[in-house]
Amino acid sequence: MSSDLSALPEPSPKRRRIAQSCIACRHKKTRCDSLRPACSSCRAKGLSCEYEQDSLVAIPASTLARIEARLSKLEQLTPGFSDEGPRRAEPSKHQHGDAVNDGACAVTETSAAVIIKNLKHAVPSGKAASPTTSTEPSHGTTYINTDSLWLPERPEADILLESYARQVYPLFPILHLPTLRVNYNRIWQTSQLSNHSLRTTSEDVLLYATLNMILALGRLNSTSNEPRKCREQAMTFYERARRILTLDAIDSPSLETIQYCLLTTQYLMFTSRFNRCHSAIGIAIRAAQCIGLDNAVETGWSQPKREMARRVWHSCMLFERLVCSLFGRRVTSFTDSAVPLPIPIDDENFSEDGISPRLQNLPSVTVAFEISLNIFRIIEDARWITVPKEHISLDELTAVLRLSERLDRIQESLPAHLQFSTIADNSLRGSRHDVFILQHVAIMIRIAHVRLLLLRSCILEAARLHSSLQAEASSPPRTTDRLRMETCHICVQAAIDTIDLLDENLRAPLRVMSCIALFTAFSAATVLIAASLIPELEDRYELPGNRITQVMNVLTSHRWQIDGVASAIEHIEQYMKTVDDIKARRVAPRGLSISGSNGPEPIPNKAQAPSDTSGIHDESTLGMQGDAFFDFDLSDPLWDLDWNVTADSLGL
Known part of the structure; x- marks a missing residue:
């Protein structure tokens, strides 16, 4: 038997592994011959070749001999070691129970990571299986240009x-x-x-x-x-x-x-x-x-x-x-x-x-952060309210008004240093006076943003109703209709206050230059434009008035900081043309359109319609009973604000 074994050819020696590759080769995951002072790959590419410091230290033979002797002595003194090798002690039941309790979790949470964690606790320290060398790069050190x-x-x-x-x-x-x-x-x-x-x-x-x-x-x-x-x-x-x-x-x-x-x-x-x-x-x-x-x-x-x-x-x-x-x-x-x-x-x-x-006597700068959390938590609660495009029910309107009331309570409970009357007091002037003004304006803008987000659907519904040529023949208003109109008043007043706030912010020492300020200005402008179709609101607030000019100033002031300002201005102008055309059709006799000061002119039919109407639509497009806001869709979360996004700008 032994002679048969001796006749077998000796196995070929394994390839000698490189003890330590250089930093550059390991980072690039390329083969390294570990030559010193520079490997062949780095020398060919003209790169500096470096090695980990611990791998460059040579251990003397005498030191190795002392370590080996000490290990032999420790093996003789330590119980549990024999010629057969180390023996792992069996854990007691008490120890095993503690390990299980520490890693207890629900059945649905027993992921692979949890199982591995429990196994680590089950293996006694120092007696684990032989470690494996990770091939992943170290997270502690990164090599970049x-x-x-x-x-x-x-x-x-x-x-x-x-x-x-x-x-x-x-x-x-x-x-x-x-x-x-x-x-x-x-x-x-x-x-x-x-x-x-x-x-x-x-x-x-x-x-x-x-x-x-x-x-x-x-x-x-x-x-x-x-x-x-x-x-x-x-x-x-x-x-x-x-x-x-x-x-x-x-x-x-x-x-x-x-x-x-x-x-x-x-x-x-x-x-x-x-x-x-x-x-x-x-x-x-x-x-x-x-x-x-x-x-x-x-x-x-x-x-x-x-x-x-x-x-x-x-x-x-x-x-x-x-x-x-x-x-x-x-x-x-x-x-x-x-x-x-x-x-x-x-x-x-x-x-x-x-x-x-x-x-x-010096409030914290972070107080405004907690207030903002409460403001935007209302957006989380509002996602459960579904407002249809055609008609807002009383239950939906009530839910929206309740959320708007929460905004009122947040605004009324602002701390003294974030209230405008207190900020204007000279007693608070100092290093944080301008910061408190900045935070006050930002909080009011955020409140206005959420309020317009909640209430603008009421403006849309009322504007669509009054854009119809038969709006005057509608039935007398009911209690629900009066509640909707009162909600429209609240929305319009919020838009006016927001525009005044943003316009005043342009002259503040620290201005709020943010995306939310731009969006809120745009939302406020479109609310006023749509509200101008409702006679009761138009007469009471003289809509849109000079508020649109203020909005244009706010948007223009953001043109060097935020993309999309030019597009927002273009959309506002387009919406104003659309609304002006609806007003002209509503007051003109049937079959006539008001155009300039030369008196009424016949409305062109489809065959006579010009190729470029600049936002003005013919009778068949407008529709006697239909929706005049097919490209003035305020129900969209962005109110149809097109930012002209391209695949290139998205990095696609």
């Missing part, structure tokens, strides 16, 4: 960072400002940017991407002498942040990566890339769920970590509802009540072991 890690000159960067801190952060306190400033100053104290191939940690990469996104937001809200370059320069910072870290490259979610996603969402709201904006907030929410921000598990957390985790999760909810209300998307239902609201305390007053005393 440092040309992407770029910031502008320090004076310019300081101005843009201060612009973000004064005009953006008070409205959306996503970050912890003291930590941001420490990291920002640390970047300028390093001199590593001179190296072309720089080993940079993933935290540094995320910091550079976050700072570029912050600078983009700061540029959009800065009072620069060159406003025409505002969007172009902000886009440069945004594209550089995307080159540093794209959203689909986030492998390990963390609080910082979620903050980066929220900043990206906030920037994209200024652009026409609303599909990309909607995707960014979706990534932020899923990443927050991955690290458990929606579970309110805060045992052992320090106060800064706990409060920032709460703030980030509720920011995700706020942006989800805001983005969906702006871009006409269905709000995804999330339960945010399980996570407590963040404590209204400023970042610099956080402490590691409890709540530090607040500054006396």
